[in-house]
Amino acid sequence: MLKQKAIIQDFEINLNSAEELLETAFKEAQYRIVTFNPEMLMVAQTNPEFKLAIKQATVLIPDGTGIVLLLKKIGFKSAQRQAGIEIAWKLLEKAIQKKQKIALIGSTDESLAGTIAKIKNTFGAFNLVYKHNGFFDEMADAEIINQLKQAQPDLTLIAMPFIRQEIFLSKANLQGISIGLGGSFDVWAGKVQRSPKIMQNLGLEWLWRLYKQPERFSRLAKVFWPFLKIYLSISPCSNHSDETK
Numbered sequence: 001m002l003k004q005k006a007i008i009q010d011f012e013i014n015l016n017s018a019e020e021l022l023e024t025a026f027k028e029a030q031y032r033i034v035t036f037n038p039e040m041l042m043v044a045q046t047n048p049e050f051k052l053a054i055k056q057a058t059v060l061i062p063d064g065t066g067i068v069l070l071l072k073k074i075g076f077k078s079a080q081r082q083a084g085i086e087i088a089w090k091l092l093e094k095a096i097q098k099k100q101k102i103a104l105i106g107s108t109d110e111s112l113a114g115t116i117a118k119i120k121n122t123f124g125a126f127n128l129v130y131k132h133n134g135f136f137d138e139m140a141d142a143e144i145i146n147q148l149k150q151a152q153p154d155l156t157l158i159a160m161p162f163i164r165q166e167i168f169l170s171k172a173n174l175q176g177i178s179i180g181l182g183g184s185f186d187v188w189a190g191k192v193q194r195s196p197k198i199m200q201n202l203g204l205e206w207l208w209r210l211y212k213q214p215e216r217f218s219r220l221a222k223v224f225w226p227f228l229k230i231y232l233s234i235s236p237c238s239n240h241s242d243e244t245k
Contacts, residue, residue: 006076009041009230013071014059018082021061022090025177026098032057032169033179035084037064038227039219040162045226050163053170061087065203066227075237081203085184085194088157091177092119095155096126100176103148106134106159107185114189115159129153134160145172152176159185 004015013036014021025031034040034057044051054060061082062068071079095102096119104112112133119126130151132144148156149172156178158165165180172178186192199205 006071006074006079008067008070008074009044011036011041011044011055011060013067014061015071015076015079018087018090021059021082021087022094025091026094028058028177030058030173030175031177032059032174033084033087033177034060034166035063035082035087035180035182036060036067038066039064039223040166041067041230042223042226043163047163049167053166056170057166065205066231068203070231070234073231073234073236083200083205084179084181085187088179088181088184091155091179092126092157093123095177096123098154099127100154101127101129101152103130103151103153103156104128104159104185105130105132105144105148105156106165106181107183107189108135109133111159111185111189111191114191115185118188118190134158134164141168141171148172148174157181157184159183 006013006015016024021033025033034054036054040050040054044054061084062071062079063082063084065081068079068081092102104115106112107115112131116128116131130148130153132147136144145168152175154176156169156174156176158169158178159181160168162180162182165182169178169180183192187194194200194205
């Protein structure tokens, strides 16, 4: 199978389609997906532990308009955003069809329950072997990782703040498929409204989030100017890597 990738700031970005990604994921014994965005890129510049955690993942997918813009600038004109929330939903659908074991960790107990209900309402009964809210500190990591490994899920979805979830997944080193999803459980539970489809298609989902959650402005401000500096420093079609494996 062809494996297309691009290199951005020492990070390998997977460019295969969602269908190719899913096909490969379910064939591998261990497959961790990072939904890579500009905020992750910037945090990795100053947080070595986080940088190592995401570099240890199996694949990084371009879940962020800024990452797609960078990819297009270095020559990958057909690069498209792959929204983690949509990839995860497809993973769930396929895992449930295969009657595989699923683990869900993240958000509040209320959003977790709402997510479970939405999955059941959409796909029917499924084999949920582990669940836990996302409010636990690092002191509890070892115990939760041990419980997860005893449960042996085939698919693990974790919806926590991105730094926390990626470092946790790196430490856990789980078998099967795993993916960090940030605030996706809140969306699935109906607590947070996702942007209209037209804004998603135009790459403006970040603007909708800012409108709905103005407290995110300070986070965006910390990322925007450093990211713009990186974008402007990269020459068009330079740092271009396209490989077949």
